[in-house]
Amino acid sequence: MFLSSDLKVLDCELAMKMTSYDDNDVDDDEEDDDAEDPEDDAEEERTCLAEAIDSLLDVKPELTPAWAESVRQILRSTDMSSSASSSSSSGSSGSADPASHTSAWRRHDQHHDKVVAGLEGELLVLKTALRVSNSHRCQILSRVLDLKGNIRVFCRVRPLLSNERNARVGHLTTTPGTDTIKVVSCRKDFQFDKVFLPSSVQDDVFLEVEPIIRSALDGHNVCIFAYGQTGTGKTFTMEGNKDQPGVVPRTLQRLFEEACFDNTVSYTFSLSMLEVYKGRLHDLLVCHSSTQCTDYPASKCLSIQMASDGCIDVDNLTEMPILDAKEAGNLYQQGSQSRSTSCTNANETSSRSHCLLRITITCTYVLENHKFATTSKLWLVDLGGSERLSKTNARGITLEEGKAINVSLSALGDVISALQRKQPHVPYRNSKLTQLLRDSLGAQSKTLMLVHVSPKVKDIRETVCSLSFASRARGTHLGCEISQKRKREKAAVIAELYRLMNIHNDECQSLRASIKTIEALMEERKVLLSQTIQGNSDQPVGSRNLPVQASFFTPSSKTCPQTLVDSLKASIPRFMSPTASSRHKQRHFEQQQIVGSQSHLGYTVLKTGQLLKRARNSKNGNLKSPKTVLKPANNPHTAISLQDPEIQKKKSSWTPSMMIEEMIKEPAAALEASKLEDSLSGGQDSHFEGEISIEKDVVDTDRLSTNDWNKRQRPKRMEKMEKSSRYLSSYPSGRMCRVQRKVAVGCRRKVTVKCSMTVTKRILY
Numbered sequence: 127m128f129l130s131s132d133l134k135v136l137d138c139e140l141a142m143k144m145t146s147y148d149d150n151d152v153d154d155d156e157e158d159d160d161a162e163d164p165e166d167d168a169e170e171e172r173t174c175l176a177e178a179i180d181s182l183l184d185v186k187p188e189l190t191p192a193w194a195e196s197v198r199q200i201l202r203s204t205d206m207s208s209s210a211s212s213s214s215s216s217g218s219s220g221s222a223d224p225a226s227h228t229s230a231w232r233r234h235d236q237h238h239d240k241v242v243a244g245l246e247g248e249l250l251v252l253k254t255a256l257r258v259s260n261s262h263r264c265q266i267l268s269r270v271l272d273l274k275g276n277i278r279v280f281c282r283v284r285p286l287l288s289n290e291r292n293a294r295v296g297h298l299t300t301t302p303g304t305d306t307i308k309v310v311s312c313r314k315d316f317q318f319d320k321v322f323l324p325s326s327v328q329d330d331v332f333l334e335v336e337p338i339i340r341s342a343l344d345g346h347n348v349c350i351f352a353y354g355q356t357g358t359g360k361t362f363t364m365e366g367n368k369d370q371p372g373v374v375p376r377t378l379q380r381l382f383e384e385a386c387f388d389n390t391v392s393y394t395f396s397l398s399m400l401e402v403y404k405g406r407l408h409d410l411l412v413c414h415s416s417t418q419c420t421d422y423p424a425s426k427c428l429s430i431q432m433a434s435d436g437c438i439d440v441d442n443l444t445e446m447p448i449l450d451a452k453e454a455g456n457l458y459q460q461g462s463q464s465r466s467t468s469c470t471n472a473n474e475t476s477s478r479s480h481c482l483l484r485i486t487i488t489c490t491y492v493l494e495n496h497k498f499a500t501t502s503k504l505w506l507v508d509l510g511g512s513e514r515l516s517k518t519n520a521r522g523i524t525l526e527e528g529k530a531i532n533v534s535l536s537a538l539g540d541v542i543s544a545l546q547r548k549q550p551h552v553p554y555r556n557s558k559l560t561q562l563l564r565d566s567l568g569a570q571s572k573t574l575m576l577v578h579v580s581p582k583v584k585d586i587r588e589t590v591c592s593l594s595f596a597s598r599a600r601g602t603h604l605g606c607e608i609s610q611k612r613k614r615e616k617a618a619v620i621a622e623l624y625r626l627m628n629i630h631n632d633e634c635q636s637l638r639a640s641i642k643t644i645e646a647l648m649e650e651r652k653v654l655l656s657q658t659i660q661g662n663s664d665q666p667v668g669s670r671n672l673p674v675q676a677s678f679f680t681p682s683s684k685t686c687p688q689t690l691v692d693s694l695k696a697s698i699p700r701f702m703s704p705t706a707s708s709r710h711k712q713r714h715f716e717q718q719q720i721v722g723s724q725s726h727l728g729y730t731v732l733k734t735g736q737l738l739k740r741a742r743n744s745k746n747g748n749l750k751s752p753k754t755v756l757k758p759a760n761n762p763h764t765a766i767s768l769q770d771p772e773i774q775k776k777k778s779s780w781t782p783s784m785m786i787e788e789m790i791k792e793p794a795a796a797l798e799a800s801k802l803e804d805s806l807s808g809g810q811d812s813h814f815e816g817e818i819s820i821e822k823d824v825v826d827t828d829r830l831s832t833n834d835w836n837k838r839q840r841p842k843r844m845e846k847m848e849k850s851s852r853y854l855s856s857y858p859s860g861r862m863c864r865v866q867r868k869v870a871v872g873c874r875r876k877v878t879v880k881c882s883m884t885v886t887k888r889i890l891y
């Protein structure tokens with residue numbers, strides 16, 4: 127769904143990158159020019175600075191001549207110390223000259239900006255590719271799970287325990303290569319999606335459970351149940367022990383691993399734990415005076431609420447945000463200890479309730495500057511043991527508990543069976559357990575039932591009961607069992623899908639690694655720049671070494687990013703490439719966006735794509751707007767940009783309102799204005815506004831062409847507001863300017879331009 131839009135962004139970004147790289151040639155030339163005459167550069171810088179400091183006195187009342195003198199002194203001393211350090215480190219190279227120092231600074235900053243722009247472009251391309259690949263992986267996984275079935279049933283046969291060595295076994299057999307369990311004495315076969323023999327370990331189980339956990343991260347509601355007779359190993363499978371951790375700790379671990387792994391989306395997790403005990407819900411994360419809740423007052427029980435959209439929630443249930451697997455594991459341990467257990471003649475610590483762990487997964491991601499969030503629930507349920515009450519000789523509370531467990535298990539069986547049959551009515555309301563899981567048991571959800579059986583002959587009746595329950599849950603009795611041939615075909619398709627999924631997994635992994643590398647490089651850049659600004663370095667600027675890795679992405683190494691871009695483009699299916707219409711839209715989009723940079727008078731100006739192209743084609747680097755052709759001799763603004771000495775002299779008398787006026791008339795002047803304004807604002811954020819009435823053709827230079835205007839034949843009195851923003855940044859002086867022009871057209875010939883300029887502190891990369 128988002129692929130085409132992503133590609134739009136991708137293409138735009140590629141255009142930006144390419145423009146940025148192309149600009150290097152222009153910039154490099156300019157740098158060469160700068161390097162040719164460092165004396166002039168330095169002189170110019172000094173004059174500008176002196177003028178700027180003096181002109182500040184007009185602007186802010188608190189700035190006195192004494193202040194101006196002190197600033198001059200500071201600058202002089204900085205200049206001297208810089209020259210000294212430069213000369214001491216460069217020896218006979220002669221680079222101690224402050225002029226060369228300044229221009230080296232400027233070059234360094236320009237170089238830095240180019241590198242950062244290159245890195246940002248790379249990052250966006252990689253992130254888009256990652257999103258595309260990840261969405262393919264999600265689709266394939268969902269397809270695999272659909273093929274395997276939304277409700278899947280595994281069977282685990284427990285090994286004999288150390289105290290059962292003399293027990294009779296051998297009534298259960300399996301045929302190798304099939305997931306079938308045969309009960310010899312009653313000549314019955316039970317088919318499963320997977321059978322774990324007594325020799326299976328926790329790793330084997332989790333390997334099969336893992337894909338369904340992954341689908342919870344992809345936004346599906348998931349329920350994993352451990353079902354079986356008392357003492358057959360449900361808690362062992364779910365919780366495990368210290369040496370053999372079960373599904374719960376492994377799931378928590380995996381969730382956080384996956385969350386850290388993917389840096390393009392952000393996951394947050396919260397954990398709740400409750401038990402269904404004798405038809406009532408108890409919060410297991412609330413500390414009670416007694417650890418057991420067998421004698422809870424009804425008022426302390428939780429109630430289930432259903433929202434209008436069908437989402438189920440539990441009133442007042444504790445929901446703890448979890449930040450890592452360890453913290454989540456501790457909470458789970460705390461909850462387990464509050465669970466109702468007692469000693470029965472089948473199990474010393476028999477669970478007398480259904481224990482439910484709920485992990486709420488919220489996934490947030492940004493797409494085309496919009497934030498999206500999906501929430502899914504992962505339920506890990508350790509069901510109470512199914513038991514034949516006559517066999518356990520239960521009495522009193524234990525009997526009641528056993529009955530309640532059996533009733534709710536039977537209700538769960540009915541719900542799953544109705545879902546398997548795709549019946550219009552699903553009897554969720556028959557027990558608290560099914561009411562609670564209503565929104566997580568259904569067509570859009572994934573359900574996994576792990577049925578546990580005992581290997582002992584003595585338990586054969588319970589084993590057959592459990593296996594029959596499992597068959598019902600699996601829908602085997604509906605005759606949906608497929609032939610061996612179909613099964614093989616299905617297995618082949620699933621294997622192929624797994625192969626594809628692995629390819630996407632590998633691709634995602636390598637893309638994530640690349641993203642990490644680029645982010646690390648950008649981080650290094652930030653540190654480097656902040657050090658540069660703080661003047662931490664003792665080395666002369668010209669000889670300062672940039673990080674070695676940075677050269678990998680510097681604009682000079684054009685081939686590297688381009689190769690990556692090409693390879694990414696090649697991996698995009700043909701149908702996803704832009705159409706003529708989308709290319710048109712794209713061009714229009716580019717004109718609205720800041721797509722490149724142009725070095726000018728030592729300042730970096732970000733302009734629209736169209737303007738940039740014209741500026742690039744222009745030999746003198748003049749940033750004239752497209753429709754206005756003004757000769758330097760006749761136009762003061764253009765002349766300023768061409769460093770006309772006459773105009774340079776005039777600058778000393780500029781005031782903010784004059785600058786705004788200039789800025790409105792001509793973008794090049796705006797640049798100049800921003801440069802001066804930057805000095806005027808003296809390190810503080812400042813905002814200036816101005817208004818000017820000008821002739822139509824000046825406005826045409828901005829957005830409205832004369833022809834278009836005439837063609838449309840607008841009524842004379844009609845008013846139109848045009849907004850355009852232009853970002854000007856002046857890195858060497860450490861300031862960032864944002865200029866906004868509001869053009870109010872009152873009639874065909876006369877226009878009013880409102881202009882505001884904000885000078886803000888530098889943004890550090």
Ligand SMILES: Nc1ncnc2c1ncn2[C@@H]1O[C@H](COP(=O)(O)OP(=O)(O)OP(=O)(O)O)[C@@H](O)[C@H]1O
Binds near residue numbers: 284359475509
């Ligand atoms: N696969 C296994 N490997 C080793 N030991 C196991 C295995 N399955 C179960 N056990 C052991 O069997 C005993 C009973 O297991 P567990 O308590 O998990 O059963 P249960 O089904 O949860 O019982 P209840 O329903 O009464 O809570 C435990 O001591 C457990 O360590």
